Amino acid sequence: MCGIAGVVYKDKKLHPVGDALTKMLDALQHRGSDSAGFALYGGLGLDENEYLLNIVVKEKPGLLEKVKETVNQASPIKTEEIIPSVENYKIFRCRVTLNSFSELKTMITAIDAVEDVVVLSGAHSFEMIKDVGLVKDIAQRYDTYSKMGTHGIGHIRFSTESIVDRYHAHPFQSYIIPDITVVHNGQITNYWKIRDPLERKGHVFETTNDTECIVHYIADKLSQDYPLEEALEQSVKDMDGPFSYIVGTPHGVGIAKDQLGLRPGVMAENDEVFAIASEEVSLREVVDTREIDQISPGEVRAYTI
Numbered sequence: 001m002c003g004i005a006g007v008v009y010k011d012k013k014l015h016p017v018g019d020a021l022t023k024m025l026d027a028l029q030h031r032g033s034d035s036a037g038f039a040l041y042g043g044l045g046l047d048e049n050e051y052l053l054n055i056v057v058k059e060k061p062g063l064l065e066k067v068k069e070t071v072n073q074a075s076p077i078k079t080e081e082i083i084p085s086v087e088n089y090k091i092f093r094c095r096v097t098l099n100s101f102s103e104l105k106t107m108i109t110a111i112d113a114v115e116d117v118v119v120l121s122g123a124h125s126f127e128m129i130k131d132v133g134l135v136k137d138i139a140q141r142y143d144t145y146s147k148m149g150t151h152g153i154g155h156i157r158f159s160t161e162s163i164v165d166r167y168h169a170h171p172f173q174s175y176i177i178p179d180i181t182v183v184h185n186g187q188i189t190n191y192w193k194i195r196d197p198l199e200r201k202g203h204v205f206e207t208t209n210d211t212e213c214i215v216h217y218i219a220d221k222l223s224q225d226y227p228l229e230e231a232l233e234q235s236v237k238d239m240d241g242p243f244s245y246i247v248g249t250p251h252g253v254g255i256a257k258d259q260l261g262l263r264p265g266v267m268a269e270n271d272e273v274f275a276i277a278s279e280e281v282s283l284r285e286v287v288d289t290r291e292i293d294q295i296s297p298g299e300v301r302a303y304t305i
Contacts, residue, residue, distance in 0.1 A: 003028030018147025032158030035169035037130025042150030058116035155183035174219035186243030232300035252304030261297025
């Protein structure tokens with residue numbers, strides 16, 4: 001079933017976006033309890049060519065030291081943090097500086113090659129937080145309530161087609177262009193038809209989760225200089241199945257819904273906030289819902305700041 005949510009603060013200033021999305025996702029908890037995730041934009045304040053890595057490391061003697069050594073071979077670690085997780089794992093979060101974005105995927109591939117280690121994300125303009133469990137538990141573990149930003153997207157997962165772990169939790173990210181993320185409710189039934197030409201172009205798929213297909217598709221279109229709204233419109237034409245999804249970019253969010261309108265979605269806004277979610281109960285956490293818009297079948301919307 002799954003639940004999706006997104007919020008944008010129109011003045012481009014920092015707001016408690018983590019708190020807002022935590023409340024929005026908690027209101028959707030009934031739609032799934034396998035995992036939850038956030039992509040929170042605008043609050044990291046990194047210098048040019050700095051990136052924040054989130055790395056899942058199994059509790060195993062010497063493994064964290066090996067991870068640090070692997071990272072340092074590509075770029076000296078500037079800051080680091082350990083976040084305890086569940087299932088005998090921890091999150092190693094570190095900040096590095098690269099010469100260019102093109103080096104990021106190479107570094108991630110080297111880290112992923114270490115046994116019992118997986119890179120959850122590498123980003124410049126957003127913070128990725130995702131893990132197994134309930135929203136409130138994850139929020140407490142990662143202190144999402146204190147996270148500031150300009151906009152963000154989030155997800156509650158009820159798994160129907162792939163394994164349940166923090167790596168398969170949403171949001172999904174593409175490294176074709178910087179800092180593109182997607183959260184998704186539904187299924188892409190022509191998944192392989194979409195995936196095959198992208199792989200031929202050089203896109204590397206890490207899972208068989210159909211949401212990863214969406215984020216690669218959108219990143220590919222944006223890399224060809226499609227405006228976000230046009231990329232969304234084309235996705236509705238090319239993708240089959242019941243779906244609604246939200247894409248996050250450094251400049252805002254976009255929403256797309258399948259042509260039959262088989263997955264729910266509502267929007268509301270005022271002078272300060274634009275919000276979108278699977279259900280009205282989620283919107284109520286951040287905006288007055290006396291006037292809401294239902295997302296129509298086949299509709300796309302882009303809100304940039």
